[in-house]
Amino acid sequence: MSDLNKASAEALEAARQSDQFAVMLAAIQAVQKQPACQHQAPVPQSSGSAAxxxxxxxxxxxxxxxxxxxxVAVAISAVALTVCVLVLRSVWQDIQKGKG
Incomplete structure (x- = not known):
């Protein structure tokens, strides 16, 4: 083969390879543009914040x-009522002793 035929064959081979690379590149770009999984349910977003x-x-x-x-207020009221009842009972007993 002459140099011209050899160069021509290499040019044709290079053209075929570049066509193959273009097809592969287009396929890769098409795959990258598609979502990873179309059947996956959307992730619900958080409805609240830290605030x-x-x-x-x-x-x-x-x-x-x-x-x-x-x-605490109920407890204090109960103690005050108990003290009041005890004092009134003591006074009542003193009055009863004085009468009798």
Missing amino acids: KWVGIGAGASVFMIALAVSA
Whole structure:
């Protein structure tokens, strides 16, 4: 083969290879543009933020403190009522002794 025929054969081979590379590149680009899995359900987005949970925590803390304070108030009222009843009972007994 002469140099011209050899160069021509190599040019034809190079053209075939470049066509093959173009087809492979187009296939790769087409695959990359498609989503990974079309059957996958969309991921639900979070409906809340950190501020929402901080607000809930603060509200719950205020509620629990109010509940504790009211429980202490009930306990103090019960002690005061008990003391009052005991004093009145003692006074009543003293009055009964004085009459009899």
